[in-house]
Amino acid sequence: MSEPEPPLDPDLLNAYFALMDVAALLRHSVEQQLREEGDLSYVQFQVMATLYFSEAGSARMTDLADGIVHSRSGLTYQVGLLEKAGLVTRAPSERDERGVTVTITEAGRERLELVMPGHREVVNHLLLQPLPPDSAVALVELLGPVREHLRAAPPRSARPRGRR
Amino acid sequence: MSEPEPPLDPDLLNAYFALMDVAALLRHSVEQQLREEGDLSYVQFQVMATLYFSEAGSARMTDLADGIVHSRSGLTYQVGLLEKAGLVTRAPSERDERGVTVTITEAGRERLELVMPGHREVVNHLLLQPLPPDSAVALVELLGPVREHLRAAPPRSARPRGRR
DNA sequence: TATTGTTATACTCTATAACTATA
DNA sequence: TATAGTTATAGAGTATAACAATA
Numbered sequence: 580m581s582e583p584e585p586p587l588d589p590d591l592l593n594a595y596f597a598l599m600d601v602a603a604l605l606r607h608s609v610e611q612q613l614r615e616e617g618d619l620s621y622v623q624f625q626v627m628a629t630l631y632f633s634e635a636g637s638a639r640m641t642d643l644a645d646g647i648v649h650s651r652s653g654l655t656y657q658v659g660l661l662e663k664a665g666l667v668t669r670a671p672s673e674r675d676e677r678g679v680t681v682t683i684t685e686a687g688r689e690r691l692e693l694v695m696p697g698h699r700e701v702v703n704h705l706l707l708q709p710l711p712p713d714s715a716v717a718l719v720e721l722l723g724p725v726r727e728h729l730r731a732a733p734p735r736s737a738r739p740r741g742r743r
Numbered sequence: 744m745s746e747p748e749p750p751l752d753p754d755l756l757n758a759y760f761a762l763m764d765v766a767a768l769l770r771h772s773v774e775q776q777l778r779e780e781g782d783l784s785y786v787q788f789q790v791m792a793t794l795y796f797s798e799a800g801s802a803r804m805t806d807l808a809d810g811i812v813h814s815r816s817g818l819t820y821q822v823g824l825l826e827k828a829g830l831v832t833r834a835p836s837e838r839d840e841r842g843v844t845v846t847i848t849e850a851g852r853e854r855l856e857l858v859m860p861g862h863r864e865v866v867n868h869l870l871l872q873p874l875p876p877d878s879a880v881a882l883v884e885l886l887g888p889v890r891e892h893l894r895a896a897p898p899r900s901a902r903p904r905g906r907r
Numbered sequence: 908t909a910t911t912g913t914t915a916t917a918c919t920c921t922a923t924a925a926c927t928a929t930a
Numbered sequence: 931t932a933t934a935g936t937t938a939t940a941g942a943g944t945a946t947a948a949c950a951a952t953a
Contacts (some may be wrong), residue, residue, distance in 0.1 A: 593879075594871070594882045594883045594886075595870060597882065597887060598762075598765070598870070598886060599766060601766075601889050601890050602762060602763060602766030602767075604890075606766075607813055639934085641934065649922080650921065651934085652921080652924095652937080653922070655937085656921080675929080675933090676928080676929055677933065677934045702755075702759050703755075705889075706759060709891075709892035710758075710888070710889060711884070714885050717881070717885060718762065719754065719758045721874060721878050721881060721882055722758075722761040723761060724873050725873045726765050728873035729768040729769065730768070804911075813944080813945080815911085815913090816914080816947095817943075817945075819914085821943085839952080840911095840951080841911040842910095843913095
């Protein structure tokens with residue numbers, strides 16, 4: 580509003596497009612693998628992985644929504660599919676009767692384990708190996724701050740509906 | 744098939760997730776901006792930008808498809824919308840009667856110019872400024888090879904339907 | 908016969924707003 | 931009154947396969 584917008588020189592534009600391109604291509608491949616080998620969408624994969632690696636194997640809807648999805652109804656939809664498939668369970672939260680606790684089932688764990696090897700393979704072949712040697716860490720160092728900035732900032736449409 | 748898959752240590756996994764997260768968040772914001780200020784989808788924006796910056800202001804469907812979209816029918820759909828909106832024109836290609844040449848109109852140029860300032864602003868604020876100083880170039884150096892690898896490789900579903 | 912592009916169709920995903928129930 | 935989550939609904943985007951026309 581006050582700072583004159585920088586001209587966004589070709590280098591910068593190029594960085595932006597490179598990022599968007601790589602991500603789109605990678606996501607497309609990854610989604611194909613998840614669908615073919617485990618009948619999962621990428622969002623479902625994120626939910627399953629979050630649960631799988633959590634202490635209790637469970638989480639509240641709200642906590643899943645933050646950082647995975649843009650609208651709460653979208654999460655309800657995806658978790659609904661997971662429940663129908665018997666991969667997760669839904670139950671009222673103990674502490675807060677309003678909340679819903681989602682828990683991964685044994686079948687859910689097996690499904691994730693079924694999918695992981697192929698998933699790693701795709702990510703390795705498509706992203707990590709083509710990366711210049713030992714630069715994965717560098718990538719995280721570049722993108723880490725951006726990620727935090729994006730998560731904190733307003734853009735998320737799962738934007739704290741007034742939360743917290 | 745012969746190499747034992749590397750275990751994909753946390754650093755690598757983290758790089759992968761950071762990339763996917765940042766891209767998803769960024770894309771969401773960028774799509775919002777394009778929709779609100781110019782009534783364009785991101786794919787439409789890519790098409791328009793490609794045409795805008797090309798010599799003749801035009802390109803064939805096939806050339807647009809490569810690198811923008813995963814299925815040819817998807818491109819037909821998006822270009823159809825652009826044509827309806829008067830932002831591009833479609834005409835049989837001169838050299839090859841099978842082909843269709845898409846050309847940006849004056850209204851199309853104006854629309855892109857209308858959208859660019861806000862677009863740059865979003866990209867600057869959300870991606871470039873949070874990036875460690877002077878690291879845009881570094882990002883391109885990391886992602887550039889990956890992009891080329893992905894473009895060349897099979898994963899594209901707009902995969903040369905036998906092309907060339 | 909191969910290539911270019913479109914169409915028809917079906918489906919997945921997403922988002923908004925209205926609604927219920929608990930805190 | 932504010933928060934958690936669901937539902938209804940509507941719309942945007944995508945992909946597959948069949949198709950027409952040109953090379």
